[in-house]
Amino acid sequence: RRGRGRGRRRPPGGRRPGGGAPPSYGAVAARGDAVLAVSGTLVEGNRAGVGAGLSALDSSLLELGNGTVVSGNEASDCGGGVLLGSDRAASVLPGGALVEGNR
Incomplete structure (x- = not known):
């Protein structure tokens, strides 16, 4: 096959070294010292790796x-509706x- 370069090769499994993406x-992710206050809101039908609704x-x-x-x-890993990865509480x-x- 002429004219075809090898391109970039990925390791087996297609993942990058160091754990992947x-x-x-x-829908909404709060980071740092933020306060995420949600009232009278519908958070529905979101899909993500973690914390599909609110994080x-x-x-x-x-x-x-x-x-x-x-x-x-729906989250593929964890936190389908609400993901709490914070050292502060949810109320x-x-x-x-x-x-x-x-899910």
Whole structure:
């Protein structure tokens, strides 16, 4: 076969050395010292590697307020609806929130 270069070769399995690509996050991801306050919001039908609906990372704080629905989100690794990767707490404010049907 003439005219065809070898191109870039990947290691077996197609992954890059060092663990591959970073994870993909879903609809909203809070990082650092952020406060993610969600109220009266529908977070539905998102797909990602981790935290398909809402992700609270680093030192961020997640507040789920009245009328918030997190439903039907799908993550291939973990955290289908809500991923808590933070050293601060998540809180559900009075009136609550509905988190259901996530994978």
